[in-house]
Amino acid sequence: MGVMGLSFSSAVATVVIVLGSVLNAAVVCHGGITSSFVRKVEKTIDMPLDSDVFRVPLGYNAPQQVHITQGDHEGRGVIVSWVTVDEPGSNTVLYWSENSKRKNRAEGIMVTYKFYNYTSGYIHHCTIKNLEFNTKYYYVVGIGHTPRKFWFVTPPKVGPDVPYTFGLIGDLGQSYDSNMTLTHYELNPAKGKTVLFVGDLSYADNYPNHDNVRWDTWGRFTERSTAYQPWIWTAGNHEIDFVPEIGEFIPFKPYSHRYHVPYRASDSTAPFWYSIKRASAYIIVLASYSAYGKYTPQYKWLEKELPKVNRSETPWLIVLMHSPWYNSYNYHYMEGETMRVMYEPWFVQYKVDVVFAGHVHAYERSERVSNIAYNVINGICTPVNDQSAPVYITIGDGGNLEGLATNMTEPQPKYSAYREASFGHAIFDIKNRTHAHYSWHRNQDGYAVKADSLWFFNRFWHPEDDSTSTQS
Numbered sequence: 001m002g003v004m005g006l007s008f009s010s011a012v013a014t015v016v017i018v019l020g021s022v023l024n025a026a027v028v029c030h031g032g033i034t035s036s037f038v039r040k041v042e043k044t045i046d047m048p049l050d051s052d053v054f055r056v057p058l059g060y061n062a063p064q065q066v067h068i069t070q071g072d073h074e075g076r077g078v079i080v081s082w083v084t085v086d087e088p089g090s091n092t093v094l095y096w097s098e099n100s101k102r103k104n105r106a107e108g109i110m111v112t113y114k115f116y117n118y119t120s121g122y123i124h125h126c127t128i129k130n131l132e133f134n135t136k137y138y139y140v141v142g143i144g145h146t147p148r149k150f151w152f153v154t155p156p157k158v159g160p161d162v163p164y165t166f167g168l169i170g171d172l173g174q175s176y177d178s179n180m181t182l183t184h185y186e187l188n189p190a191k192g193k194t195v196l197f198v199g200d201l202s203y204a205d206n207y208p209n210h211d212n213v214r215w216d217t218w219g220r221f222t223e224r225s226t227a228y229q230p231w232i233w234t235a236g237n238h239e240i241d242f243v244p245e246i247g248e249f250i251p252f253k254p255y256s257h258r259y260h261v262p263y264r265a266s267d268s269t270a271p272f273w274y275s276i277k278r279a280s281a282y283i284i285v286l287a288s289y290s291a292y293g294k295y296t297p298q299y300k301w302l303e304k305e306l307p308k309v310n311r312s313e314t315p316w317l318i319v320l321m322h323s324p325w326y327n328s329y330n331y332h333y334m335e336g337e338t339m340r341v342m343y344e345p346w347f348v349q350y351k352v353d354v355v356f357a358g359h360v361h362a363y364e365r366s367e368r369v370s371n372i373a374y375n376v377i378n379g380i381c382t383p384v385n386d387q388s389a390p391v392y393i394t395i396g397d398g399g400n401l402e403g404l405a406t407n408m409t410e411p412q413p414k415y416s417a418y419r420e421a422s423f424g425h426a427i428f429d430i431k432n433r434t435h436a437h438y439s440w441h442r443n444q445d446g447y448a449v450k451a452d453s454l455w456f457f458n459r460f461w462h463p464e465d466d467s468t469s470t471q472s
C-alpha cells in the first residue's frame with residue numbers, strides 16, 4: 001500500500017511538473033528581442049587619479065566641479081553649484097543674457113561636510129531665478145580669485161507643443177567606459193539639451209572608506225557637460241553612503257551636500273523625490289531608497305502630485321527612479337517589486353508615458369504592461385499587455401567600474417521588448433504634443449547610430465489610437 005501510494009504520488013507529481021513546465025513555458029515565452037550584438041568582454045576599470053579628465057583647473061581657489069540643474073518648477077530658475085578648495089571664496093554668480101550687456105548677480109550659500117577622514121572643499125550653491133525662457137546666458141563663478149565663465153540655455157516656456165530633447169544616462173561612474181558614454185552623448189547629433197540622470201553617480205563608495213576624493217574626481221570629470229546643461233538628479237543606492245562601522249550614520253551625506261535639487265518648488269519635503277516641468281514634459285523623480293510605503297512622506301506627496309499634472313499643458317509625463325520595476329536580468333531581479341506594488345496602479349491610472357530607471361548595468365525596454373490585478377487572494381501575478389501602462393526603460397548602462405550585467409533570465413519574458421548588455425545612453429526627443437522619438441545608442445557604434453528606437457504616440461492626445469508606440 002505504502003509502495004503503491006508512493007508511486008501514485010510520484011506519477012501525480014510528474015504530471016504536475018510536466019504540466020507546470022508546459023504552462024510555465026506558455027506564460028513566459030514569446031518574449032521580445034535579445035540583441036545578438038556581443039560586446040567584446042573587457043574589464044571595466046576606473047580612470048586613474050592623474051587622468052586628464054580629472055585635472056584641477058589652474059589658478060588660486062579656482063572653482064571646480066561646476067554643475068547646474070533646474071532651480072524652480074517651470075524652468076526659469078537654475079541652481080549653479082561649484083567647489084573651491086583653497087578658501088571659501090565668493091558665493092556670487094555673475095550672469096547675463098547674450099542679448100544684454102547688463103550683468104546680474106545672485107548670492108548663494110556655502111556648505112562643507114566631513115566623511116570619516118575626508119573633509120570636503122567649500123561647496124557653493126546659488127539659485128538664479130526669473131530668467132527669460134529660451135535664452136542663452138553666460139555665467140561666472142570664482143569671483144575675486146580665479147573667475148571661470150560658462151553658459152547655459154534656458155528651456156522654452158512650458159507648453160504642449162514645445163519640442164525638447166532629453167538625454168538619458170544612468171549608473172555612470174568614472175571608468176574609461178564612463179568617459180566613452182559621456183563623449184558619445186556629447187557628440188550625438190540629436191543634441192540632448194538636458195540630462196535625465198537615473199542615479200548612481202560617482203561610485204566613490206566602492207573605494208576604501210567610501211573615499212570621497214572620488215566624488216571630487218567625478219565632479220571634475222562630468223563638468224564638461226554638467227556646467228553647460230542641467231542634469232536632473234535621481235538618487236541611487238551608491239548615493240546612500242551609510243557606513244556605521246566608520247561612524248557615518250547619515251544616509252546620502254556626500255550626495256545631498258554636493259547635488260542640490262529644487263524639491264521645495266514641487267512641495268516635496270526632501271530632495272529625493274520631486275518634480276519639474278520642462279518644455280512639454282512633466283518629470284517626476286522618485287526615491288527607490290527612501291520610504292515609499294503607505295503614509296510615508298513620499299507616498300503622500302506622490303498621491304497629491306499625480307492629479308496636479310495637466311496633460312493639456314505638459315502632455316508628456318516621465319518618471320525617473322533608480323531601481324527598475326520590469327527587469328529580466330539576473331541582477332537586482334525584483335528589487336523594484338515593493339515599490340511597483342505600491343505605485344503601479346497610479347502610473348496606469350494617470351497614463352505615465354515612460355519610466356526610466358538604472359541600477360542594472362545593461363539596457364532593456366519593456367512592452368506596455370501592467371501587473372495590477374495581483375492580490376494575495378486571487379494569486380494573479382502575471383504582467384499583461386496594458387495600453388494605459390508606461391513603457392519601462394532600464395538605462396543603467398553608463399559604464400561604471402562594476403562592469404556589465406550580462407546574465408539574463410531565459411527565456412526572455414513577454415514583457416521584455418528589447419534587451420542588450422552594452423554600455424550606452426538614450427535620447428527622448430519630443431516633437432510636439434502627439435509624437436516623441438526615443439532612441440538608444442550603444443558606445444561601440446557611430447554617434448548617429450540608433451541601436452534601439454521607438455516612436456511614442458501620446459495617449460492623452462490620441463486616446464482612440466491603441467497603437468501607442470511602434471518600433472522604427
Ligand SMILES: [Fe+2]
Nearest residue numbers: 200236237359
Ligand atoms: Fe544602483
